[in-house]
Structures are given as C-alpha cells and as structure tokens.
Amino acid sequence: xxxxxxxxxxxxxxxxxxxxxxxxxxxxxxxxxxxxxxxxxxxxxxxxxxxxxxxxxxxxxxxxxxxxxxxxxxxxxxxxxxxxxxxxxxxxxxxxxxxxxxxxxxxxxxxxxxxxxxxxxxxxxxxxxxxxxxxxxxxxxxxxxxxxxxxxxxxxxxxxxxxxxxxxxxxxxxxxxxxxxxxxxxxxxxxxxxxxxxxxxxxxxxxxxxxxxxxxxxxxxxxxxxxxxxxxxxxxxxxxxxxxxxxxxxxxxxxxxxxxxxxxxxxxxxxxxxxxxxxxxxxxxxxxxxxxxxxxxxxxxxxxxxxxxxxxxxxxxxxxxxxxxxxxxxxxxxxxxxxxxxxxxxxxxxxxxxxxxxxxxxxxxxxxxxxxxxxxxxxxxxxxxxxxxxxxxxxxxxxxxxxxxxxxxxxxxxxx
Amino acid sequence: xxxxxxxxxxxxxxxxxxxxxxxxxxxxxxxxxxxxxxxxxxxxxxxxxxxxxxxxxxxxxxxxxxxxxxxxxxxxxxxxxxxxxxxxxxxxxxxxxxxxxxxxxxxxxxxxxxxxxxxxxxxxxxxxxxxxxxxxxxxxxxxxxxxxxxxxxxxxxxxxxxxxxxxxxxxxxxxxxxxxxxxxxxxxxxxxxxxxxxxxxxxxxxxxxxxxxxxxxxxxxxxxxxxxxxxxxxxxxxxxxxxxxxxxxxxxxxxxxxxxxxxxxxxxxxxxxxxxxxxxxxxxxxxxxxxxxxxxxxxxxxxxxxxxxxxxxxxxxxxxxxxxxxxxxxxxxxxxxxxxxxxx
Numbered sequence: 215x216x217x218x219x220x221x222x223x224x225x226x227x228x229x230x231x232x233x234x235x236x237x238x239x240x241x242x243x244x245x246x247x248x249x250x251x252x253x254x255x256x257x258x259x260x261x262x263x264x265x266x267x268x269x270x271x272x273x274x275x276x277x278x279x280x281x282x283x284x285x286x287x288x289x290x291x292x293x294x295x296x297x298x299x300x301x302x303x304x305x306x307x308x309x310x311x312x313x314x315x316x317x318x319x320x321x322x323x324x325x326x327x328x329x330x331x332x333x334x335x336x337x338x339x340x341x342x343x344x345x346x347x348x349x350x351x352x353x354x355x356x357x358x359x360x361x362x363x364x365x366x367x368x369x370x371x372x373x374x375x376x377x378x379x380x381x382x383x384x385x386x387x388x389x390x391x392x393x394x395x396x397x398x399x400x401x402x403x404x405x406x407x408x409x410x411x412x413x414x415x416x417x418x419x420x421x422x423x424x425x426x427x428x429x430x431x432x433x434x435x436x437x438x439x440x441x442x443x444x445x446x447x448x449x450x451x452x453x454x455x456x457x458x459x460x461x462x463x464x465x466x467x468x469x470x471x472x473x474x475x476x477x478x479x480x481x482x483x484x485x486x487x488x489x490x491x492x493x494x495x496x497x498x499x500x501x502x503x504x505x506x507x508x509x510x511x512x513x514x515x516x517x518x519x520x521x522x523x524x525x526x527x528x529x530x531x532x533x534x535x536x537x538x539x540x541x542x543x544x545x546x547x548x549x550x551x552x553x554x555x556x557x558x559x560x561x562x563x564x565x566x567x568x569x570x571x572x573x574x575x576x577x578x579x580x581x582x583x584x585x586x587x588x589x590x591x592x593x594x595x596x597x598x599x600x601x602x603x604x605x606x607x608x609x610x611x612x613x614x615x616x617x618x619x620x621x622x623x624x625x626x627x628x629x630x
Numbered sequence: 631x632x633x634x635x636x637x638x639x640x641x642x643x644x645x646x647x648x649x650x651x652x653x654x655x656x657x658x659x660x661x662x663x664x665x666x667x668x669x670x671x672x673x674x675x676x677x678x679x680x681x682x683x684x685x686x687x688x689x690x691x692x693x694x695x696x697x698x699x700x701x702x703x704x705x706x707x708x709x710x711x712x713x714x715x716x717x718x719x720x721x722x723x724x725x726x727x728x729x730x731x732x733x734x735x736x737x738x739x740x741x742x743x744x745x746x747x748x749x750x751x752x753x754x755x756x757x758x759x760x761x762x763x764x765x766x767x768x769x770x771x772x773x774x775x776x777x778x779x780x781x782x783x784x785x786x787x788x789x790x791x792x793x794x795x796x797x798x799x800x801x802x803x804x805x806x807x808x809x810x811x812x813x814x815x816x817x818x819x820x821x822x823x824x825x826x827x828x829x830x831x832x833x834x835x836x837x838x839x840x841x842x843x844x845x846x847x848x849x850x851x852x853x854x855x856x857x858x859x860x861x862x863x864x865x866x867x868x869x870x871x872x873x874x875x876x877x878x879x880x881x882x883x884x885x886x887x888x889x890x891x892x893x894x895x896x897x898x899x900x901x902x903x904x905x906x907x908x909x910x911x912x913x914x915x916x917x918x919x920x921x922x923x924x925x926x927x928x929x930x931x932x933x934x935x936x937x938x939x940x941x942x943x944x945x946x947x948x949x950x951x952x953x954x955x956x957x958x959x960x961x962x963x964x965x966x967x968x969x970x971x972x973x974x
Binding site: 314328331332333350372373376471472474475476480484485487488489490491493580581600601603604605607 | 724727728731735736737738741759762763764765766833835839842865866869873874967968969970971
C-alpha cells in the first residue's frame with residue numbers, strides 16, 4: 215500500500231458529526247463479515263474439490279476444481295473494496311491475492327518465460343521440481359511442501375513481491391497452468407496428468423505438485439478464517455470502524471477511491487492495455503479477468519449502497535453511505551449514484567463480451583479497437599467515479615486533519 | 631473577464647490603500663490557481679514540447695547514441711518539470727505511461743525491444759501504428775535502453791535500430807506537441823483548470839477543486855520520489871537494489887530526484903498564498919543533501935553508508951510534505967485527494 219488518503223478539506227465545514235454514521239459503519243462491518251464469511255465458505259468448497267482432484271486426477275475432477283476456484287473468486291473480489299481503508303485488511307491481503315507473480319518460482323514454465331531476472335533471481339526457481347534450493351544464500355529444505363513453507367519461507371522470498379507462493383493466483387496457476395495463447399482466445403491448459411502420481415505423471419514431481427496445491431489451498435482457508443473473524447462480533451476490524459464512526463466513513467470512501475483509481479483503473483486495466491500484455495491480466499491463467507474486474511466494481515457499488523447479496527442469495531443491507539450523502543448533499547448523492555451505476559454497467563459490458571467469447575486477452579491485443587474501447591470506457595468510468603468520491607469525502611468529512619510528520623517539529627531529528 | 635478580475639485582485643493586494651481588506655478564501659484560491667496554471671503548468675508543457683522537438687531533429691540528423699545523448703538528456707530534464715502533472719492531456723490516452731513507463735518490474739522493455747529488432751518489426755515505419763504499439767517499445771525508457779545499454783547501443787546509421795530510435799523520438803515529439811496544444815490552446819486544459827465549473831466541459835466543478843487537483847499532484851509527486859525514485863533502489867538495509875534506480879543506465883537517478891524536487895518547489899511557491907519559510911528551508915536542505923550525494927546512478931545504494939545518505943533524502947521529503955500541508959494546504963483550505971499511486 216502506497217498511501218492512505220487522509221481526511222481532507224474541512225476548513226469551510228462545521229465540525230459536527232452526521233446523524234446515522236454509526237448505523238452506516240455497523241452495516242459496513244456486517245457486509246464485510248458476510249463477504250469474508252462467503253469467501254471462506256467458497257474456499258472450503260475449493261479445498262474439498264482439490265482434495266477430490268488430487269485423490270483421483272481426471273479431466274472431470276480437474277474441471278470441478280476449476281469451477282470451485284471460479285466460484286470462490288466471486289465473493290472475494292467483492293471484498294477488495296475493504297482493503298485500502300482498513301490497514302488490518304491491507305496488511306493481510308498480500309497472502310491471499312498477491313499479483314502479478316513470477317510463476318516459475320512454483321512450477322515448470324515454458325521456455326519463452328525465460329529465467330532469473332534483474333528484479334528476481336528466484337523467478338525460475340521451480341520449487342515443485344527441487345526439494346532443496348538456496349534463497350539469499352540459505353539452504354532451504356523443501357522436501358515436504360507445507361503451508362508453513364509456502365507462507366513463511368517462499369512467499370515474497372528475497373523480499374521480491376513477484377514471488378507469490380500462496381493465495382488465489384498460485385492456486386490458479388497450479389490448476390490452469392500458463393496461458394500460452396498470447397492475445398489469442400484461450401486460457402491455460404494444464405493436463406490433469408500433471409497430478410497423476412507414478413506412471414502417467416506429466417511435468418515431473420506430480421506428488422510434490424499435489425502437495426503444493428493442497429498446502430496452498432489449506433493456507434487460503436486458514437487465512438480467510440482469520441479475516442472473517444476480524445469482522446465478526448468483537449473482531450478487531452469491526453471494533454476499529456465502530457469505535458470511531460467518522461473515521462470509519464473515511465475508511466469506506468478511501469477504500470472506494472483507492473480501488474477505483476490507482477488500483478483498478480491504473481495498475482490493473484490501463485497498464486495492461488498499454489503494454490498489450492496478456493500477462494497483465496489480473497486472472498491471467500484462467501482468463502477470468504473480466505469477472506475479477508466486474509466484481510471489484512460491484513464491491514465498490516455494494517459499499518456505497520449498503521447492500522450485499524450473499525452466495526446463498528440472501529441480502530445484507532442497512533443504512534448506507536448513499537443515505538448519508540443524500541442527507542448532506544442530494545445533488546452529489548445523485549451524481550455519485552450515477553457514477554457507480556455507470557461503472558458497473560461498463561464493467562458489465564466487458565464481462566458480457568468476454569462470456570460471449572471475446573476474451574479479455576483478445577481485448578488487450580495491439581490495435582484491437584473494440585477491446586481498447588471496452589477497457590478504456592471502464593477506466594474512464596472509474597476515474598470519473600473517483601472524482602465524485604473525492605467530493606463525497608469533502609462533503610462527509612468532519613475532521614480537520616493536517617498531515618503531520620514526526621520530523622516536523624525537529625527537522626534535524628532524522629540525522630540523529 | 632475572470633482573468634482580469636484576478637489581476638485586479640492581485641493589484642489590490644499589493645496596494646497599501648487596500649491593505650486592510652482581507653481576501654476571501656475563494657479569492658485566495660483563485661489567485662493561487664492563476665499563478666500555478668499560468669506560471670507553472672504552461673511553461674512546463676511548452677518546455678517539454680520544445681525539448682522533444684529538438685530530440686526529433688537530433689534523431690533525424692544523427693541517430694547514433696553518442697550524437698543523440700545530449701538531446702535525450704535535455705528531453706528527460708524537461709519531462710521532469712512536467713511528469714508530476716498527472717492530469718488532463720498528460721494523462722489522456724495513457725500518455726504518461728507511453729512517455730515514461732517505469733518501473734518496468736517484469737523487464738518488458740528490453741524483451742520487447744529485442745523482439746522488434748530481431749523481427750525488424752515494420753511498425754517503426756508507421757507513425758500511427760507506432761503510437762498504438764506497446765508502451766514497452768515507446769518513450770524515454772525505451773530510448774534509454776537504445777542509447778545507453780550495451781545490449782542495444784551498438785548500431786549504425788541506416789540500421790533497423792536507427793529507425794527504431796527515430797520512431798521513438800518522433801512519437802515523443804508528437805505526444806509532447808499534442809500535450810502542449812491541448813493544454814495551452816483556447817478552451818484547452820489550462821482553461822479547464824482556470825474556469826473550473828464554468829469551463830466548456832468541466833472536470834473540476836469549482837476553482838477549489840482545481841486547486842485541490844494541483845495540490846494533490848504536488849503531494850503525490852513528492853511521495854512518489856520518496857517511495858519510488860528513492861525507495862526502490864535503497865530497498866532494505868539487508869537487500870539494497872541499486873539496479874532498481876530510475877534511469878540508472880543513463881546515470882540520471884540522482885538528477886531526476888533533484889529536478890523533481892525543484893519542480894515541486896516551484897509548484898508549491900505558485901500555489902502558496904503567502905510566505906512559506908519552513909517549506910523553503912526544507913526544500914533547500916533536501917536539495918543540498920541530494921546534490922551532495924554525488925551518486926548519479928544510485929549505485930551507492932549497495933554501500934551501507936552511501937545508502938543511508940540516499941535514505942535521508944527520502945526522510946527529508948517527509949519533512950517537506952509536513953510543511954507543505956501547513957503552509958500551502960491549510961492556507962488554501964485543501965488537502966490531497968486520491969492519486970494514481972494509491973493501490974499497489
């Protein structure tokens with residue numbers, strides 16, 4: 215995380231709290247609890263599907279595991295809006311959703327992938343093929359692949375962010391394999407035989423690959439258990455937003471704005487388009503990027519309107535930011551409502567085109583005008599929405615907070 | 631009419647006759663906006679346009695590295711006076727990424743250049759096609775590889791690489807000119823900022839929003855210098871990363887920090903309604919520390935003592951930010967909004 219937006223403006227505003235803030239943040243916490251709870255439920259389904267797959271590898275069991283992964287992404291992506299405003303989430307999320315990754319750390323890769331890079335000496339380490347190896351001069355015993363090995367030793371090894379050993383995208387790579395279709399249609403196509411132990415094993419070390427996949431999924435489940443608990447009654451994340459509703463409102467808006475602009479519009483969408491690089495897809499192995507973008511956008515919408523549809527179809531809803539804003543500035547509330555609706559519609563167009571067969575990697579191809587138009591319209595909508603969110607911050611902010619610094623009063627302190 | 635009014639208000643402020651009248655916050659914001667837009671942003675886009683045109687001419691005259699390097703440095707210098715204005719025509723069509731794609735975390739630039747050269751990709755002969763090409767093939771950082779990296783810099787006039795260098799230069803010239811025109815023409819982005827809600831197609835609904843947008847650029851540019859230009863090469867004490875320094879191949883890493891600080895200082899002055907003594911002192915001290923590094927490519931990041939000195943420049947940027955919040959932001963009634971570096 216680069217920076218949190220601090221509470222802003224306010225010089226011209228009276229320092230009074232808005233009625234209803236406490237109800238709004240309580241509903242926000244309820245939505246978070248439901249979303250992380252759903253993510254956990256779906257991760258457990260994924261774990262069961264993966265156990266069935268590695269016990270009896272076949273096209274059918276592999277397809278079932280992939281379907282479970284795709285379903286697991288639906289609630290999780292809607293949770294991303296909770297990241298930026300809540301340090302407890304942001305400090306944790308790298309374990310479960312880090313991206314992009316140098317997948318050669320984990321398993322075999324195609325020759326075009328290359329080897330170690332300036333940035334990452336471990337880019338082609340291939341843990342599955344190598345029971346022992348060195349990281350930063352230290353010999354690592356990886357003869358048994360455990361959740362601890364993945365989480366504590368391999369993840370972000372050598373302080374390189376692209377060394378993603380855990381989470382959804384590591385599992386995605388182990389299920390789908392590299393997408394070698396470039397900007398043509400098609401996802402990764404890993405054969406189920408990569409998990410056949412003994413005769414018929416492809417890709418080598420099939421037993422270790424199964425160990426890795428199982429360990430990574432168990433770790434995902436336990437990481438999600440942790441986060442779901444943080445939002446349950448008495449959980450630290452819930453208590454933090456309830457304790458100071460005004461700060462909670464700022465956290466909600468910060469999450470919406472930071473995800474909209476710097477993260478989704480910039481890093482995930484515009485950069486990939488301008489590089490024409492299908493590896494810049496967020497869910498690049500599975501070609502599920504249209505959904506990950508869509509559900510990110512829907513998550514922002516959820517927080518604004520104070521509603522979330524759970525994976526079993528039940529509705530969580532209550533007092534919303536939209537209600538607060540309507541009381542404070544009805545015109546602005548209408549503008550922000552229109553902006554988030556528009557973004558969801560634009561992201562929905564990408565999803566619709568992708569599901570009809572025009573996949574996200576095809577949209578990224580250099581000179582593909584229809585793809586560029588689809589993606590840039592959504593980027594523009596996200597940027598426009600960010601401006602309305604900034605206005606909402608100004609309208610709902612009750613704190614005067616001048617950004618300070620430890621060294622402010624004593625500039626020479628840094629030399630001591 | 632608005633500009634005349636702003637000018638009158640400025641005159642009034644300076645006149646002892648009106649010394650008693652307190653300007654309103656809106657008047658203060660209007661004056662700051664006028665200064666920042668006309669005296670900071672407009673010269674910045676014009677300088678970059680001029681320097682990029684010189685780069686185009688230089689590449690046409692002699693495309694070989696030794697001949698091109700001075701024009702490359704001049705264009706990069708001018709870009710450092712503009713790159714913090716991540717808005718309007720600079721952001722339009724992803725130009726900021728096309729002009730300066732950094733950091734290139736996955737090594738896309740050398741891979742893409744090598745592939746284009748091996749295939750003799752005909753896109754270099756098609757200006758429009760080139761403007762649609764991957765940003766890994768375009769801009770100042772692609773040019774830096776071609777002019778300074780041993781893998782690429784050994785080519786002759788008339789070679790494919792020469793044509794590629796000319797295509798990159800022409801593309802930069804085209805973008806710089808488009809930014810200049812779209813910023814400075816009547817009804818251009820300068821008017822979008824100045825007229826705010828009364829502009830033809832408003833982006834900022836009030837002059838306060840325009841001021842806030844510029845103030846956000848000021849803050850985020852300094853944060854970027856600390857987190858990226860300094861943070862990437864220094865890494866951690868155990869694991870410094872000198873080859874993650876910005877533009878280290880052309881030994882511009884320190885220079886870019888200095889030029890960015892100078893650009894930020896100028897913007898802070900133009901935005902500030904009054905004196906900014908603490909901000910000035912902090913800039914002066916930070917610039918002196920940066921100049922004293924004597925480490926053009928930040929290779930010193932690998933040495934613990936020299937690494938510490940680079941790190942201290944970053945810590946001083948925090949001091950600058952604190953003073954800017956008090957001396958610039960608070961007196962304008964604004965603080966920073968969302969920026970492109972939010973996220974990860």
